[in-house]
Amino acid sequence: MTHRLTRTTALASVLAFSAGALSAQQLTFLVDSSADSVAVTEALTAAYTEMNPDVTFSIETRPGGGEGDNIIKTRLATGEMPDLFIYNSGSLLQALRPDRTLLPVDEIENFGLINEAYVSTVQGESGATYGVPYETAQGGGIYYHKPTYEELGLEIPTTWDEFMANNARIAEETDVAPIAQTYRDTWTSQLFVLADFYNVLQAEPDFPAQYTANEAHYSDTPAAANGFSRLQEAYEAGYFNEDFGAATYNDGVAMVATGEAAHYPMLTFAVGVFQQNHPDLMEDVGFFAQPGDDPEANGLTVWMPTSLYAPADTEYPEIVNDFRNFVASPEACDIITDTIGVTGPYLISGCDLPDEVPGMVADLLPYFEEEGRTAPALEFLSPVKGPALEQLTVEVGSGIRDAASAAELYDQDVAKQARQLGLEGW
Incomplete structure (x- = not known):
């Protein structure tokens, strides 16, 4: 359904809503196709309809990664965006030009409950706010199979060298793939680069500002280039599952849950998929x-939640x-917890975590509780993120391209994006 806002329809919608006499309305809702996103959306919309029987929802799914980004941009540009959609906060939001295309949320009653640090990642240049958190804050890191670690007597690594030494032991002494990679879903290939950003900041605290100003780049900043190099190193060591090119995100979750793989680099929103697909194996996985x-200086790179947006031209x-x-x-937080479990800390005041959480979530929380052990991902400190990263990391992780040339090409991709955003110095 295509909705186009007119003064008459907008006024009619406002009057009907204010009077509490809504005629039946069906809102359209676009979400990514991951099982947890769909489950949360179904649960939240069902709860809202129970409270407001005249409002129903039609849910549509889209792919993730670059293909999903293009769908979002195209549908906004053509006026065909559903009434609600979920998408990234941070730099990818800025590429949507939110001041032109999205409906603000600053006046909603619960706006004051939203975490201030989060709010800064969903604002446009005008200062208006466009999204609300749709899930918890996430960490980027590595899931591991606890029974494999216990069998080999491995310790949780705090350095990359220790991590690679663990992988060497696993490769030598078991039939388990040391690291699961899932390049059929190309977006999953980015984790070794993106989740390394806490480590980048420890070496180069001014990198985000210099990067935004075109004064520092991946190719000429060794700490930033490390993510590409580490991906190349893991591939060349032969530590990936044999079917890494065809495996999917859900396959990666299954591999580390069942012990077919010892590690899976991923964001912690995967906790919901573990809970839905492998509930009996939850305690076999750590993070x-x-x-x-x-x-x-061992810490966690943190992602702000996926956010809930609406196009400026919604009829409702x-x-x-x-x-x-x-x-x-x-x-709503309680509904999300009941649906997919706890995946991290909520960014809504009054949203409490249950006393008991899965072990992989318990592994995550100390990073948030100890000062200095978390840092935002680069996309929340800079408006610049090149859309080609996932293609480049697939190439590095497949042995098609070396890390140095990938960093150089990513810098070129970033420059195009910065110029499209009209940033100074580019």
Whole structure:
């Protein structure tokens, strides 16, 4: 369904909503196709419809990664975006030019409950805010198979060298793939680069500002280039599953849950997929931050949550924002927890975690609780992120391209994006 806003339809929607006499309305909702996103959306929309029987939802799914990015941009540009959609916060949001294309949320009743650090990642240049958190904060790191570690007497690594030594033991002494890679879903190939950013900041604290100003780049900053080099090193060591080119994200989760692989680099939103697909194996999986070079500076790269947005031209702005107000509530947090379990800390005031959480979540929380052990991913400190990264990391992780040339090509990709955003110095 295509919705085009007119003054008449907008006014009619406002009056109907204000009077509490809504005629039946069906809102369209676009989400990514991951099992956890679909499950959460079905649960939240069902709860809202129970409270507001005249409002129903039609849910549509899209792919993840670059293909999904293009669908979002195209549908916004052509006026065919559904009434609600979920998408990234941070740099990828800026590419949507939110001040022109999206509906603000600053006036919703629960706006004051939203974490201030999060709010800064979903604002446009005007200062207006466009999204509400749709899930918990996430960490980028490495899931590991606990029984494999116990069998070999391995310790949780705090440096990259220790991590690679663990992989060597696994390769030599078991039939388990040391590292699961899942390049059929190309976006999953980026983790060794993106989750390394905590380590980049330890070496180069000014990198985000210099990067945004075109004064520092991946190819000429060794700490930043390390992510590409580490991906190349792991591939050349032969540590990946044999079917890494055809395996999917869900396959990667299954491999580390069942012990077919010892490690899977991934964001912690995967906790929901573990809970849905492998509930009886949850306690066989742990999590640790991607190690760097210094064991005394071991910490976690953090992603702000996927966010819930609405196009500026929705026919139902009042209903849409009432639904987003509901999503930004402790009640909605409880629904998410009941649906997919706890995947990390919520960024809505009043949203408490249960007393008991899965072991992999318990592994995550100390990073948030100890000062200095978390840092935002680069995409939340800079508006610049090149869309070709996942293709380049697939090439490095497949032995098609070396790390140095990938870093150079990514810098070129970033420059195109920066010029499209009109940033100074590019």
